[in-house]
Amino acid sequence: MTLDLTGQTALVTGGTRGIGRACVEALARSGARVAFTYRSSSAEADALVEALAEEGFETMALQSDAADAAGAQDVVARVTDRWGRLDVLVNNAGITRDRLMLRMSEDDWDAVIGTNLKSVFGYSKAAYSVMMRQRSGRIVNLSSVVGVMGNAGQTNYAASKAGIIGFSKSLARELGSRGVTVNVVAPGYVETDMTAAMPDAARQAMLGTVPLGRAAQPGEIAAAVLFLASPAAAYITGHVLMVDGGMAM
Numbered sequence: 001m002t003l004d005l006t007g008q009t010a011l012v013t014g015g016t017r018g019i020g021r022a023c024v025e026a027l028a029r030s031g032a033r034v035a036f037t038y039r040s041s042s043a044e045a046d047a048l049v050e051a052l053a054e055e056g057f058e059t060m061a062l063q064s065d066a067a068d069a070a071g072a073q074d075v076v077a078r079v080t081d082r083w084g085r086l087d088v089l090v091n092n093a094g095i096t097r098d099r100l101m102l103r104m105s106e107d108d109w110d111a112v113i114g115t116n117l118k119s120v121f122g123y124s125k126a127a128y129s130v131m132m133r134q135r136s137g138r139i140v141n142l143s144s145v146v147g148v149m150g151n152a153g154q155t156n157y158a159a160s161k162a163g164i165i166g167f168s169k170s171l172a173r174e175l176g177s178r179g180v181t182v183n184v185v186a187p188g189y190v191e192t193d194m195t196a197a198m199p200d201a202a203r204q205a206m207l208g209t210v211p212l213g214r215a216a217q218p219g220e221i222a223a224a225v226l227f228l229a230s231p232a233a234a235y236i237t238g239h240v241l242m243v244d245g246g247m248a249m
Contacts, residue, residue, distance in 0.1 A: 006031030014093030116160035188244025211246035
């Protein structure tokens, strides 16, 4: 089987940095035409489009708030208007607002659930009818080991990521008969801008929970996403692939 996606169209939410950017690059280099969303970092989005164009790859950056369901419908419509189809959806957009439950505000809760979980609903719903008509498609949702293990100070984040797992398994059952697969990648500790901002003591404590003894690189998560988006994973659906260096085993 192959990881070649030549001729296919992919959409990645939150694609300008970290795991999302790595997914955009991996999908483009596999031969797919790739659209990606961003919320505010237009300079980074334009730079990514230009960098991949220099390599000969076709991409498109679309500004949209991931939590906006109407915006999701518009993004998917713009992708299909330009390229005629949507073969791969990667729901990656996510934020954190970490606080102990006692200090967590309702806004902290709503913001994280809206961006991390509602966005998966919005974009999956927008892609649903397109992939149903095609009788083919791949949806890959980014969760986290925190959605499986839990983590103090992240009740909102853990709830959103656990919700993605339940959502994905249910959607996989709905769409399986139409040739559409729905899977989850659950990263552990990954070297991103978000984790780079952590205090050194917290970083070292987290590394101590990883049997492989190091953080993942964004490209290692993107490789798992690419596999699940590819023909090589045609008989895999409703699965949660942990890419965590052994943290959750």
